Each structure stands twice: as C-alpha cells, then as structure tokens.
C-alpha cells in the first residue's frame with residue numbers, strides 16, 4: 001500500500017512550518033491528495049515529489065507564481081524537470097563558491113593594504129537579467145532555419161565552433177564540434193539533454209587559449225555584454241573566424257525602421273544609448289556587416305520577429321522571452337501594449353502599416369558580422 005504522510009510529519013521532515021504547507025495547499029501549489037483513516041488530509045508520494053521540487057525552487061529564490069509555472073510546465077516530464085532543477089542547484093553551489101572565493105580574495109587584498117576594483121567586486125554577480133527572464137525564453141525562442149543557414153554558411157569549413165552567449169543552444173550547428181559559453185545559470189540549466197558542453201563564462205574573458213577554435217559565433221547576445229567591443233576582440237583572439245548576429249543602431253533613422261519602436265516603444269532607443277557603431281563592431285573583429293532580412297513568419301521570437309504579426313506583441317509569453325520588454329520597465333511596456341491593442345482593434349495599425357502585408361521579409365537593422 002502507498003505510504004501517506006501527515007501534514008505534521010511532512011513539515012518535520014522538510015523543515016518547513018505546517019502553516020507554510022497549508023498556504024501551499026490553499027493556493028493550489030501542493031495539495032495533499034490522500035486522506036488518513038481518520039479523514040485528515042495526507043501527502044501521497046506524488047504530492048511529496050511535487051513539494052520537494054517546490055521547496056528546491058524556493059531555496060533557489062524563485063517566487064511562488066514562477067514556481068507554479070515551473071512545476072506545472074506540461075512541456076517537461078519529471079526527469080527533464082529534475083535535470084533543470086539539478087542544473088540550477090549545481091549552479092547556485094558554484095556561484096556561492098565563486099562569491100566565497102571573491103570575498104577571500106578581497107580579504108587577502110585588504111590585509112595587504114590593497115583595494116579590489118569595483119569591476120572585480122561586481123563580476124561574480126554577472127548576467128542578472130537572464131537569471132530573471134531566462135525561464136520564459138524557450139517558449140518562443142528557437143532556431144530560425146533561414147537565419148541559421150546564413151550563420152552556418154558564414155562558419156565556412158570550421159570544424160570546431162565556440163558559441164558565445166549560447167543561451168539554450170539555438171543556432172548551434174549539429175554537424176560540428178561545438179563548445180558553448182553562457183554566464184546565466186538559468187539559461188544553462190535549460191539547455192536540452194545532448195546539447196553541446198557549456199562553460200560558465202562571460203564573453204569579455206573567454207577561458208580559452210589564443211586561436212583554439214576554427215570559428216566563434218554569437219547570436220542575439222552582444223547587446224547584453226557590458227563591453228561588446230572587448231567581447232568581440234576576445235572572440236577574435238580565440239578563433240580564426242568570427243560570425244555575429246546582431247543589430248545596427250547607428251544608421252540614421254534606425255528607430256523608425258520598425259513600427260513598434262517608432263510608434264509604440266520609443267524607449268527602445270534609450271536602451272542602446274552609447275551602443276558602439278557598426279564600424280566599431282566590425283573593426284573589433286576585422287570583418288564586414290551584411291544585412292539579414294527577417295522573414296514574415298520568423299520562427300525565433302526575438303524582438304523584431306513578429307513585424308507582420310502584430311497581435312503577437314499583445315501576448316505576455318511572447319514579450320517575456322525578449323529582454324527589451326523587461327528592460328524598458330513595466331510602465332512603458334503597459335502603455336505600448338495598450339496603445340497597440342487599441343490600434344489593432346480600431347484598424348489604425350492596419351491602415352498605417354498596410355505596405356507590410358505585401359512584404360515577405362523586412363530589413364529591420366539585423367546584421368551578420370563576418371570576419
């Protein structure tokens with residue numbers, strides 16, 4: 001017979017209060033599904049399994065509503081969820097160890113009368129944005145085959161490829177030996193089983209010898225790097241060939257290329273203040289920039305992907321997988337979405353953007369840098 005545990009026994013074993021368990025029950029997060037002989041609620045094996053997962057995510061600092069999404073995720077089975085959890089826990093352990101090492105270093109430096117630099121003090125906390133938004137990423141972000149084709153062609157005959165800012169592994173070629181670099185634990189934990197090995201590091205300081213790869217690639221990531229030029233130089237240093245998919249924010253009128261930033265979200269411009277020019281970026285790798293048109297049915301849900309499918313931007317899960325929406329802040333986001341919803345309803349959007357219907361691909365400033 002299956003063993004059932006009382007609320008008190010579960011609380012004792014798990015080291016949480018009975019009140020916490022009642023709260024989880026009340027909000028539907030973990031419901032004890034069994035009954036004792038006396039009619040009291042009791043935890044069956046499946047309930048305990050779910051509670052174990054919830055408590056682990058709690059320890060990792062996730063909020064209850066995020067946890068509900070994670071444990072109810074219909075796309076993953078128990079083993080996949082345990083793998084994701086394990087990855088996050090291992091990462092937290094490593095991150096804590098790195099922080100302890102950082103503090104030890106600072107104590108040592110202070111004892112000798114030195115001060116660590118602000119950069120050194122902050123480095124251990126890097127990639128916070130994707131710790132926040134990363135779990136929403138796989139819902140809409142995936143390889144767009146037509147863009148992948150361009151990237152893989154630009155990789156030429158490279159056999160060993162470094163993918164910097166690799167995220168969950170989109171665009172990684174399967175017919176070459178890939179090594180991934182990704183600073184965010186949340187993103188690393190979501191790499192599918194069998195994905196290329198992934199190293200925890202930032203682009204600005206790649207832990208590899210000079211020229212150790214045939215090629216290095218970076219897709220939709222360099223705008224997140226604290227110092228993109230330094231990161232590109234690092235790619236150049238470790239690889240003979242460099243391929244980067246990025247965004248041109250230096251051509252005059254760049255904010256007006258896309259109706260979303262032109263008419264609804266001008267705050268996008270503020271995010272790229274101080275962003276290096278195309279010339280600076282191409283110079284950092286010693287290469288050239290080629291335009292990449294975005295197909296109307298682009299499979300990878302990046303910011304510009306839905307340019308001919310405006311209703312998509314009304315969807316919360318579409319926005320959550322794109323850092324722009326988190327970076328502009330909730331006020332700008334809500335205003336932009338409300339205005340777009342109204343314009344779609346009134347026909348104003350369709351009228352103002354009627355030329356788009358005839359286009360199968362659009363030039364929205366996406367570029368492939370190749371060196």
Ligand SMILES: C[S@@+](CC[C@H](N)C(=O)[O-])C[C@H]1O[C@@H](n2cnc3c(N)ncnc32)[C@H](O)[C@@H]1O
Nearest residue numbers: 130165166167170184187202203219221224225
């Ligand atoms: C929009 S995602 C792109 C992921 C993947 N390349 C793709 O195309 O799906 C941006 C990624 O850049 C990573 N990132 C942020 N700062 C970074 C840095 N300094 N060096 C390398 N990657 C970084 C983020 O953690 C995130 O996974």
